Structure formats: structure tokens, C-alpha cells
Amino acid sequence: MAGKIRIRAQQQGDYTEVKALMRHPMETGLRKDQAGEPIPAHFIEEVTVTHKGNVVMHAYWGAAVSANPFLGIQFEGGAPGDEVAVVWTDNKGETGEGTTKIR
Amino acid sequence: MGMTIIKSFTFTMSVLTAMIVQAQEGIFDEYREMMGDDNPAVFVIDEGEEYWFAPAGPKQATLAECDLGLGPGVLEGAYAYLPRYFEDAGRVMDLEARLEFCMVELQGRSREDIHAKPYSLRGDQGTEMEALAAFIVDQSSAVAVSPSQDRPEERAMYALGEELFYYRAGPHDFSCATCHEQAGMRIRLQDLANLDSHEGAAGAYTSWPAYRISEGVVRTMGWRMRDCLRQQRLPELVMGSPASVALQTYLAVNAAGAELAAPGLKR
DSSP: TTTTTEEEEEEETTEEEEEEEEEEOBOOOOOOOTTSOOOOBOOOOEEEEEETEEEEEEEETTTTTTTSSSEEEEESSTTTTTTEEEEEETTTSEEEEEEEEEO | HHHHHOOOOOHHHHHHHHHHHHHHHHHHHHHHHHHOOTTTTTHHHHHHHHTTTTTTTTBBOTTTTOOOSSTTTOOOTTGGGOOOEEETEEEEOOOHHHHHHHHHHHHHHOOOHHHSSOOTTTTTOOOOOHHHHHHHHHEEEEETOOOOSSSOOOOOHHHHHHHHHHOBBBBTTHHHHHHHSSSSSSTTEEEOTTTTHHHHHHHHHOSSSSETTTTEEEHHHHHHHHHHHHHTOOOOOOOOOHHHHHHHHHHHHHHHOOOOOOOOOOO
């Protein structure tokens, strides 16, 4: 289930607006389940947004980010039709990727 | 002198409280606006579709032929007409009761299996029931809530729901109405809907099932009923039970005519 990204990129005059919704549990490692056992930490550590292969945003995330995180950014230099990609890596080494074209 | 201070203090407190409430509501509105159509429930809807078409149970059958009231496999708009009476089952059913019926009849699954964990617990990423509910309800988007009240069984279900709504019980002597029969009230910072009015019932009924931001999962209408009863310290409401169907019938009929906008997005 983890790994899916819903991504949209839209040209807004001078800049491109990217909105990405990621399917991820984002477990902090501090919660306990119904039986009282700790739920292991499982969260996204790195997120990268690229425009035609060039990095336009790189972020380090942690356990404080919500489950199924939503990311919104704006960058300059994009044009309709260009490819935008969002990639994340979590603390278990799993990755998720989504690509779209700027509308 | 002392009186004036207390009065102005009380006044300041109530103004402050009003401001906090307003700020809170503003924050959630802002949050919803920022999310736009990006409700995380979209993932759960996809997962529900996978469950719908996946063979399961001893018969290794899918739910694709499940009749939600508009014919086998017809999903578009079907949720809007629930709860309703089903000839083949001989009783009034809500969505969850009907799904359970299909899982038993079509897939040969046991009641124990279906009731083992219908709703997510802490740390879960969603259950089959939650995913199926999200998938099915999504296909009644913008359809008017139209529960049938043609049959005596359906009218009796509404009457039972109304009775339960006002029935005070438990260690706190609570009924649903204790919190939900006045407009403009709140508990902590949450607005409480007046569920015996059309407006209040419509707001609630059309927005569930919903993605709960604080829990990271989609919650169903049946879960909402069950959790309200838990908060009243009443015995656990069984999914698909007559009491659950009755309460949902009461809300659906009070909300009749309003357009469904589920799965919604909640705090």
C-alpha cells in the first residue's frame, strides 16, 4: 500500500505549483498498539522533487509529519508539458515515486 | 469593585473562547482549502475497488455481483438509497450490514471472520470494510440522500432509531440527544450538530464516511455510531445490528434530499 503518490503540477503564470499526496503510515515509533506493544517507527526521511531531472526541492522529514502527508511547493522555470517527479525514501529503505506533466 | 473585575474577567474569557473557536474552525477550513480535492481517502477508494474485485472466502468469489439495492453489481448512486429493506435478507440493512450479507452469501465467509476487525485500531492502515465503504460511497457523490420509507419495516426502523436517539442509559445517563438536539453547541472545540433537524443531520450524514486526519484512516458511518455509543459508555454497538441500522436510518431520513459529499475530510 505504501509507495503510492498522487501528484499534480500546474503552471500559475511565473511559477509552477506542485501538489503531492503520499500514502504512508508515518509511524513515530512512540505509539503502542491495542495490546500495549510498541508500533515500530516507519516514516519518510527524504523527499525530492525534480523538474526534468533537476532537483528543485530536497527535504529531510521526520516522525512529526502526519500520516499520508501532503506536500505543496512552488518553483520557477517550469513550462506546461515538462515532467515533474516526487520521490521519497523512508527509514526502512522503501521508496515511493510519482511523476506527472505540468498542466 | 471585585464584582466588576470578575464580570470583565468572565467577559474576557468568553470573548477569548469565541476567538479560539473561530480560529480553530478557520484553521480547518484553511486546511480543507489547501488540500482541495486531495483527500487522502482517494487511496482508500482505490483499495476498496481492489477488495471489491478480489476473490475471497471459501467460495473464492468476488463481491462484484453484490446487490446493494439497485441490482447486482450496480454501485452508482446505490449508497444514497440506503438503509432500505431487502427482500432476500428479510430486513432493513445499512451499507455495512449489506456488505456482510454479500460476504456471507457470495463468498461463504463466516460472521466471526467479518466481525473480527471491521474498523481500524491504532497503527492500522485501514480495513477491508473501511475501504469498501469509501469505494462505494464515492460512487454516490452529489446524489441526494433518498432512503426508502415506503415499507412498514423501513418506517419501523426510523421509529426505532428515533427512540434510540432519545434513549437515556449508561452510567452517565446519556442519550444521543444529550449532545445532539441543540444547534450552535460544542464539546471542547468541536461543533455539535443538531441531528434531529434536517440541516444538522444533512451536514453529518452527507460527510461520512470520512478521512479522519487525526487517525489517518477512513472511518465509516457505522464506526461513527459505535464511537458515539462508546462515548456514552454504552455497550459496544455491533456493526450492521438493528440498533446500528436504526440510528443510521434516523439520520438518513432526517437528511433526505441533501447531496452526498463523502468520503469527507474530518479533523
